[in-house]
Amino acid sequence: MxxxxxxxxxxxxxxxxxxxxxxxFQANTDTSVVDVSGKSRxxxxxxxxxxxxxxxAANAFSSVDTTADDCGILARSAFDWDFNAGENFLLSCLINxxxxxxxxxxxxxxxxxxxxxxxxFIVKSTGVCAPWxxxxxxxxxxxxxxxxxxxxxxxHLMFAWYDHDVASGTARYMIWFNGVRxxxxxxxxxxxxxxxxxxxxxxxxxxxxxxxxxxxxASFSALQMYxxxxxxxWDLERLDRLAVRLRRSPATPLxxxxxxxx
Amino acid sequence: MxxxxxxxxxxxxxxAQREEGGLALIASPTERTALLSIALIRDLTTTRQQVALPxxxxxxxxxxxxxxxxxxxxxxxxxxxxxxxxxxxxNGRLALDGAFIALxxxxxxxxxxxxxxxxxxxDVVSSAAVGSEKTLLQVLxxxxx
Numbered sequence: 001m002x003x004x005x006x007x008x009x010x011x012x013x014x015x016x017x018x019x020x021x022x023x024x025f026q027a028n029t030d031t032s033v034v035d036v037s038g039k040s041r042x043x044x045x046x047x048x049x050x051x052x053x054x055x056x057a058a059n060a061f062s063s064v065d066t067t068a069d070d071c072g073i074l075a076r077s078a079f080d081w082d083f084n085a086g087e088n089f090l091l092s093c094l095i096n097x098x099x100x101x102x103x104x105x106x107x108x109x110x111x112x113x114x115x116x117x118x119x120x121f122i123v124k125s126t127g128v129c130a131p132w133x134x135x136x137x138x139x140x141x142x143x144x145x146x147x148x149x150x151x152x153x154x155x156h157l158m159f160a161w162y163d164h165d166v167a168s169g170t171a172r173y174m175i176w177f178n179g180v181r182x183x184x185x186x187x188x189x190x191x192x193x194x195x196x197x198x199x200x201x202x203x204x205x206x207x208x209x210x211x212x213x214x215x216x217x218a219s220f221s222a223l224q225m226y227x228x229x230x231x232x233x234w235d236l237e238r239l240d241r242l243a244v245r246l247r248r249s250p251a252t253p254l255x256x257x258x259x260x261x262x
Numbered sequence: 263m264x265x266x267x268x269x270x271x272x273x274x275x276x277x278a279q280r281e282e283g284g285l286a287l288i289a290s291p292t293e294r295t296a297l298l299s300i301a302l303i304r305d306l307t308t309t310r311q312q313v314a315l316p317x318x319x320x321x322x323x324x325x326x327x328x329x330x331x332x333x334x335x336x337x338x339x340x341x342x343x344x345x346x347x348x349x350x351x352x353n354g355r356l357a358l359d360g361a362f363i364a365l366x367x368x369x370x371x372x373x374x375x376x377x378x379x380x381x382x383x384x385d386v387v388s389s390a391a392v393g394s395e396k397t398l399l400q401v402l403x404x405x406x407x
Binding site: 002003004005008025036222248251 | 291292344345347348349350351352353354355357358360361363365368369370371372373374375376379381
């Protein structure tokens, strides 16, 4: 016999920099995805998404491949990452998706650099993904990942945006699948302008026009997003450690020590 | 008994102390005075079972044993989640590596809560489907009076 002896345990409290924390472990009758970060930023269902569709997969929230807004919606005011102030951003979740027939959006709040600025995190028919930005300087389609995210297995995804120098219009970003970098080095983005979103942030799709939508078939769980001031100086090695930690324990939110805000 | 301020600046609350021979002794978290609550689960299966501790436990000990004469099931262990927010939350955590505690047969888990954040529920399942094994999972909880 061996004894596993622990000290006192406490309920984990997310970093103050949390945008939201949605485990997605919910009853299949729920009509929203509950934010347990303490900020009550629940995701509402898109107009086309039924309760049965949303909870079709066990222990996950699902979106559907349609043009009827079958995704989860985070209100624009709740998605408070301040891109224009150069804030850092981190998104982590578990995803299970098949490669779509054509390019689709996993997360997004923009589609046009003049009328609907924002971010799209896209997945291509090969399963690879990339961050696309629609900003004041135009459309910025950043690099594809080296591996496929959408391959019908459950993968851990982490996306980090850091080192954003607003004055020079530069930043770095990295994507990890299962804790493994998808680019050799932190990728540099340049020519950055400003983003002033007018639409809500969608999980599993995005708007494609004033009243047009596109969503993709995917299941999400352990979804968490964070922001922090530009003054919090991240480097890739530290972010690597976060990626491994979140891959290992995706359902435990980042603490203030792990994701400092200032 | 008053709270004690240690040289390193930590405050030991009165509830975590006991007195012996005129000396204030500090009890470890798992030796705190509490009422003993016992729950037995025979032949744990992959169907989730919950041990509710509504008054809050200051410590919990969980033992998982293969009983004498029984045949072991390959790769069997118990999955344990502490303080799930709901049944659905427990189901999700029990299905996700890194979100549950693994307790192998023959082992014991000893875990402590806090006065303002006690242990209020334990959810358990077996990791593998049960065959002819015979097991006993015992939850000993020290609940607040």
